[in-house]
Amino acid sequence: MQACRKNKITLIPQVNLLGHQSWANKTGNLLEKYPQLDETPWVKMPAKYEWPNPDGLYCKSYCPLHPDVHAIVFDLTDEICDAFEASAFHAGLDEVFYIGEARCPRCGGRDPAELYAGEVRTLRDHLAQKNRKLWMWGDRLLEGKVTGMGMWEASFNQTHRAIDLIPKDVMICDWHYERPDQTPVYFAMKGLSVVTCPWRKPKNAVAQVQDMLRFRRSATRPMKELYQGMMQTVWSDAGSFLDEFYGRKKSTSEETPTRCFHDLYREIARLTP
Numbered sequence: 001m002q003a004c005r006k007n008k009i010t011l012i013p014q015v016n017l018l019g020h021q022s023w024a025n026k027t028g029n030l031l032e033k034y035p036q037l038d039e040t041p042w043v044k045m046p047a048k049y050e051w052p053n054p055d056g057l058y059c060k061s062y063c064p065l066h067p068d069v070h071a072i073v074f075d076l077t078d079e080i081c082d083a084f085e086a087s088a089f090h091a092g093l094d095e096v097f098y099i100g101e102a103r104c105p106r107c108g109g110r111d112p113a114e115l116y117a118g119e120v121r122t123l124r125d126h127l128a129q130k131n132r133k134l135w136m137w138g139d140r141l142l143e144g145k146v147t148g149m150g151m152w153e154a155s156f157n158q159t160h161r162a163i164d165l166i167p168k169d170v171m172i173c174d175w176h177y178e179r180p181d182q183t184p185v186y187f188a189m190k191g192l193s194v195v196t197c198p199w200r201k202p203k204n205a206v207a208q209v210q211d212m213l214r215f216r217r218s219a220t221r222p223m224k225e226l227y228q229g230m231m232q233t234v235w236s237d238a239g240s241f242l243d244e245f246y247g248r249k250k251s252t253s254e255e256t257p258t259r260c261f262h263d264l265y266r267e268i269a270r271l272t273p
Contacts, residue, residue: 001084001085010087010088011085011086012086012088012089012135013080013084013090014089014090014092014135015076015077015080015089015091015092016091016092017062017073017077017092017119017123018061018062018064018091018092018096018099018116018119019059019060019092019093019094019095019096019099020059020094020095021059021061022059022060024049025045025046025048025049026045027045027060028060030062030072030073031060031062034068034069036068037062037063037066037069038060038062039060039061039062039098039099039101039104039107040055040060040061040098040101040103040104042103043055043057043060043098056097058095059095059097059098060098061096061097061098061099063104063107064107064115064116064118064119065104065107065115066106070122070126073123077089077123077126077127078130081130086132087131087132088127088134089127089132089133089134089135090135090136091123091135093116093119093120093123093136093137094136094137094139094140094175095137095139095140095152096116096140096157096159097151097157099112099116099157099159100112100115100157111158111161112158112159113158113159113160113161113162114165116140116162117165117166120134120162120166120167120170121167124166124167124169124170133169133170133171134167134169134170134171135170135171135173136170136172136173137172137173137174137197138172138173138175138183138187138194139152139153139155139175140159140160141155141159141160141162141166141172141187142154142155142160142163142183142186143155143160149176149181153175153176153177153178163192164190166192168190168192169193170192170193171192171193171194171195171228172193172194173194173195173197173231174194174197175197175198175199175233176196176197176198176204176208177198177199177200177201177204178204180204180207180211182211184196184211184215184227187226188219188223188227192226193225193226193228194226194227194228195228195229195230195231196209196211196212196229196230196231197230197231197232197233198230198232198233198260198264199233199234199235199260200255200256200259200260201255202262202263202264203263204260205230205260205261205263205264205267206263206264206267208230209264209267209268209271210271212227212229212230213271213272215227230268232257232260232264233257234257234261235257236257241257241261244256244258244259245258245262
């Protein structure tokens with residue numbers, strides 16, 4: 001934390017909440033320790049994971065209406081935020097495929113959008129008690145079928161309507177890795193602050209930062225301040241990213257988070273005084 005303070009870095013810890021409670025054939029620690037929180041306990045983890053599969057298993061979710069879940073989750077988030085002296089917390093909330101399952105005794109028959117918005121609101125309200133801001137991924141707030149954005153970068157299970165039900169002081173991290181979709185405008189028009197998040201494709205990142213600056217220039221006064229900028233994502237260990245960044249290792253691919261990061265900041269420097 002001393003290094004962050006010295007270099008004026010705001011550290012925002014992130015823990016996957018609601019979705020991403022498993023990966024491949026491994027159950028995450030939360031459901032491993034508290035299996036009663038599982039939204040789909042009848043879906044058993046396979047010995048060998050494959051997608052697609054008959055259960056529609058990508059990642060498990062916890063049940064947002066289980067009476068025990070938030071006492072556990074709040075203790076976890078408070079401890080992490082206290083340790084990192086954090087003024088904001090990123091709760092993930094992305095790629096939630098299991099929500100409002102018919103066989104869940106608590107969620108069955110409920111509107112997925114209301115369930116999703118309720119979890120966002122619950123987490124936001126808890127963080128606000130200590131003046132902390134909720135950050136989250138934006139994919140579940142986008143409709144995936146009509147837009148053609150698909151089931152990964154947007155929603156096929158009706159959670160997208162939650163965008164009109166969540167608090168307006170949540171920070172949306174709008175990730176698009178395959179195309180530079182211009183959805184920040186949509187989030188801003190809903191009154192939500194938004195950052196655009198590239199990953200490994202430098203051309204997309206360059207287009208996205210150009211878009212972000214153009215959105216600011218052309219926006220109305222109330223919307224201008226909602227376009228908060230860019231956030232580079234790195235879905236690997238920090239060591240691999242830094243080894244490539246500092247030239248200790250080279251990649252044969254033209255599409256890596258390190259190259260994306262480099263081109264993104266070069267474009268920022270070119271476009272801004």
